[in-house]
Amino acid sequence: MARTIGSHGPTTLEAIRKAGVRLIFEHGYEAMSLRQLAAEVGIQAGSLYNHISTKQDLLFDLVQDHINDLLRELDLALEGKADPGEKLRAFVAFHVTYHMTRKREVFIANSELRSLDAKNYDAVVALRGAYEQRLAQILTDGVADGAFEVVDIQVATFAILALLTGLCTWYRPGGRLTRDAIIAAHEKLVLSGVAPRAAIGQASHGSDSRRAAVAGS
Amino acid sequence: MARTIGSHGPTTLEAIRKAGVRLIFEHGYEAMSLRQLAAEVGIQAGSLYNHISTKQDLLFDLVQDHINDLLRELDLALEGKADPGEKLRAFVAFHVTYHMTRKREVFIANSELRSLDAKNYDAVVALRGAYEQRLAQILTDGVADGAFEVVDIQVATFAILALLTGLCTWYRPGGRLTRDAIIAAHEKLVLSGVAPRAAIGQASHGSDSRRAAVAGS
Amino acid sequence: MARTIGSHGPTTLEAIRKAGVRLIFEHGYEAMSLRQLAAEVGIQAGSLYNHISTKQDLLFDLVQDHINDLLRELDLALEGKADPGEKLRAFVAFHVTYHMTRKREVFIANSELRSLDAKNYDAVVALRGAYEQRLAQILTDGVADGAFEVVDIQVATFAILALLTGLCTWYRPGGRLTRDAIIAAHEKLVLSGVAPRAAIGQASHGSDSRRAAVAGS
Amino acid sequence: MARTIGSHGPTTLEAIRKAGVRLIFEHGYEAMSLRQLAAEVGIQAGSLYNHISTKQDLLFDLVQDHINDLLRELDLALEGKADPGEKLRAFVAFHVTYHMTRKREVFIANSELRSLDAKNYDAVVALRGAYEQRLAQILTDGVADGAFEVVDIQVATFAILALLTGLCTWYRPGGRLTRDAIIAAHEKLVLSGVAPRAAIGQASHGSDSRRAAVAGS
DNA sequence: TATGAATGAGAATTCATTCAT
DNA sequence: TATGAATGAATTCTCATTCAT
Known part of the structure; x- marks a missing residue:
């Protein structure tokens, strides 16, 4: 100091x-x-x-620190949020914002996992699991109280994370869209995506084939 | 012989x-x-x-062949589909199926782009752009006739592709879910995700902040 | 046939x-x-x-055949020449002509000797020695009958061969000079070069240091 | 230390x-x-x-340094020499001495030019041209004031250089001849070689054919 | 006689890492 | 804490040569 x-x-x-x-x-x-x-x-x-101490160690430190930050800041962002909808919206906003601000760390943490040796890999995957679990819990709660509807919570968790994380493959600061616009775009997709089927059924051009597929799952 | x-x-x-x-x-x-x-x-x-002829050439061939297959088979899958909803559902089903069947090629084509040298990279990115364009067009059409609502077509295109492609980071044949279940889970998320806001608005716990953001986009 | x-x-x-x-x-x-x-x-x-049968054998054959040709054709060119001056002029004319016509073989035979393995090297060097010996003999005879004067026959032999062979590093067919002009230019240098000192002494700006050096050799 | x-x-x-x-x-x-x-x-x-930095670079450095040395030392050796005869004698003595002392560098610089890549080759050939030019100028001056006679200055330049440089294919320290004897032998050949024809004409067994060739050049 | 595929050795070069200074 | 030189293993790629077909 x-x-x-x-x-x-x-x-x-x-x-x-x-x-x-x-x-x-x-x-x-x-x-x-x-x-x-x-x-x-x-x-x-x-x-x-x-x-x-080692090239491998540098990678591990970078990845681990990133995920720890991610977790800590997520918990701050979710603090005080009560119902699942609010929480999900906060999650999306936080995740997108974080990924815009630190897209390189995020990208590394996602794409270089395979370069970690076994011990380090396990440690990181455990941390990442904790992060995924936050989202899975939100979805579970939302489904339980009827606010959300998803076919499979596990799949939805992965899919939503992939959707949100995809951001860091194309985002460039100073692009066409404002930060808020980008958040809004993702919020729409995610919030609508988990909305109960009933609500959208009317407006949708839904076909029987789709219903069958869902029913068959 | x-x-x-x-x-x-x-x-x-x-x-x-x-x-x-x-x-x-x-x-x-x-x-x-x-x-x-x-x-x-x-x-x-x-x-x-x-x-x-070269390690680099092997990579390029693998990636290029994969994307060519992807494009060709997508066009077959979309053939005869008329309205955007039907098309989007076909797109999802095709993409998910393809990614389950050839998840390794898919993964490579997505994660090893940076290992391609400039010329090869450009060629592959052009092909990939054509594939993205198919989805962008479906969304554009759906928004035009009111079947879909998205905040930003570009963002939605990338996000949906990321959502669907994320599959190949966790999918393992013989897992808990059937092929149809997995398709259905993704279909629900995507189709709901682009459904018009009005329909879901009632069910949603929408906040003012979100509306403002959307308006501002 | x-x-x-x-x-x-x-x-x-x-x-x-x-x-x-x-x-x-x-x-x-x-x-x-x-x-x-x-x-x-x-x-x-x-x-x-x-x-x-082998890369090495190909080289050996090319070099050997070339030197055999060289020897055979030299003997033809010297046939019937009696006095050393005439012979030397014939040698120069032949060597220059041959080197203009087959400069690539010549160049190889001179520059790739070190790529021959021991046995092949010895064989080629023996043949080359025979060729050098032809010139050495001409010089020896010329010196004996007073037509030539050289400080050292061995050195003169090597030097004259180097002088003549140098041709194939710069000669290109269709250049500025005719074949005869090139022959004449070399003939002048070589014939003058071995001419008795007495004759040129007058015209030369000869120094004592040179005379001393020559005497000391 | x-x-x-x-x-x-x-x-x-x-x-x-x-x-x-x-x-x-x-x-x-x-x-x-x-x-x-x-x-x-x-x-x-x-x-x-x-x-x-590279095998190629090592070769280039060796060759370039050698030719730079050669040029620099030549200019020292020629310093203070006035008339062409004196200069030519100094050139021969220098060149022969240098080639005896550093015959390996010399040999490399002559035989490995083709192993240089385009850029390096051009640089070296330019330097070599400067060296050749020194000799060409001496010959030109000597011809102008009647001290020398050559059929073609260009050819004479190359031929004399080849004659002198040939040394490094056979010279071995501790051989039969002293340094001075070797210099003297080359001096005799070169100085006589460019001596005016008139002076040697009498002593020479010159033939009409030769005169014709020279006249025709 | 030609082919295409294989071999095993060896090429130049790069790498993460170590260590005396 | 930084340096420059060293290591030894590994890298992609090329080579002359062989051989079944």
Whole structure:
């Protein structure tokens, strides 16, 4: 905290992490070389080892920290929300916002799981499971009190997460749409998506074939 | 004539492609070594070059062939469908089915785009754009005749594709759900998701904030 | 000789040798691959082995045949020449002409000796020695009867051969000079070069240091 | 401070260059493997890349440095020489001396040009042209003031260079002849070779055919 | 005689990591 | 804490050669 000039320790580590996120996002973990990373930071490759212990460890730290942040901030965002609809809307808004702000960390955490070795993989998947569980619980509650209707909670959980997370493959700051517009667009899809069938049945051009499919599931 | 020992002719190429898909799916393109691939096929690494011209080319061929198949089969699946609702349902059913059957090719085509070099990347992105365009057109038509309501067509296109494609990160044949159940679950989410707001509005616990956001988009 | 249609044996071998000369001249023996060579000829690499026994053997044959031709034709060119001056002029004219006509073979025979394995190298060097010996003998005779003056016969032999052979690093058919002009230019240098010192001494700006050096040799 | 174990710093690069010159001289650039080179230096193949950037670059550096040295030292050797005869004698003495001292670099610079890629080749050929130009100018001046007579300056330039450079294919230190004797032998050939025809004409056994050829050039 | 596929060795180069300074 | 040099294993890819068909 009271760091004197010349002590670059934390600064350097931060620079490594920042550059690491960027390079892994752009090239992938396997394709990023530590020489590249060091060059980006402005040091020699060997010097990285004064700050990280391993390339694998750097990845793990980045991913783990991200998911921990995600979880913590989600819980803040859901705080005080009572009914499932409100919660789901908060979830969507939070998830979309977070993914717009930190899309590179998000992307890495989703696409580089396979580059984690077994132990690290398990740890991260456990954390991710906790996050998924938050959404699954919201859906379960909503279905229980009749606010939502889904064919399968598990599938819906995965599908909604995929839908929301897809954002970080195309979002670029300064694009055509405002943050709110993007949130609204996702909110519409998700909230409508889990809305009870009855409500939409009237307006829909629904066919028997669809009903049959659903019934058959 | 009826050769069985070793791997010869088109058989070998097929074996290379099959093993390639599996290894890239499991480890990623960068992480798959040609030694590994060759070992899987049962030949020496150098012998691969009797069948492929480059590791990069193998990836490109796999991805391109997949997307071409996807497009061709989609058009077959949509043939004869008239109204947007019917089309969207057909799209969902087709996409989900295809992704269950060939989830590894699908996964590769989505996750290894960044491993393609510039020229190949552009070619694949163009093809993928054509596929996205099919869905965008369905949504556009549905919105035009009032069957659908979405906040933003572009966003909805990407989101729905992400939702459907997410399937291949968790689907395993022989799982808890039947093929039809999985299709139905996705159909519900997508069809409801684009259903006109009016119909669901009553059932929804909609908040002012959301309406404002939508209005502002 | 009485070859029937369909028998391409000698034709193919000739094509291989021709292409081989060109490729070795352009890229060097080590840098020429048999795949390249085969492609040039229009066959598969494996098929080369119906005509040659080894890459090394191809090189050896090309070089050996060239030197044999060189020797045989030199003897024809020197036939009937009596005095050393006449012989030397004939040698120059022959060597230059031959090197203009077959500069690629010549170049290979000079630059790829080191790519020959020990046995082949020795054989070729022996043949080359015979050729050098022809020139050495001419010089020896000329010196003996006072027609020539050289400081050292061995050195003069190598130097004159290098001078003449240098031609094939710059000569291109259809250049600025006619064949005769090129011969004349070399003849002047060589014939003057071995002319007795006395004759030129007057015209030369000879220094004592040079005389001393010569005396000391 | 006084490090002696292993090879470090500029020492290693120097060792690589020295070993490189020797190996390329002996086997040719294409035939020298970096494993070989590294073994010669006493390091692992990969470690070479701490000192050079590419095999091609090593060759280029060796060749370029050699030609730069050659040019610089030639200009020193010619300094203060006034008339063409004196200059030509100085040129011969310098060239021969240099080629005896650094025959391997010289040989490489002459025989491995074709192994340079286009850009490097052009750079080296430009430098070499500057060197050739020095000799061409001496000949031009000598012809202008009547001290020399040559049939064609261009051809004479190439021929004399080839004559002198040929040295490095046979010269071995500690051979039969002293340095001075070798210089004298080449001086005699070159100086006589460009001496005016008139002076030698008397002593020569010149034939009409030769005169005709020269006249016709 | 030609082919296509295979081999096994070897090419240049890159990599994560270590360590004396 | 940084450096520069080293390591040894691994990378993609090429090569001359073989051989069943």
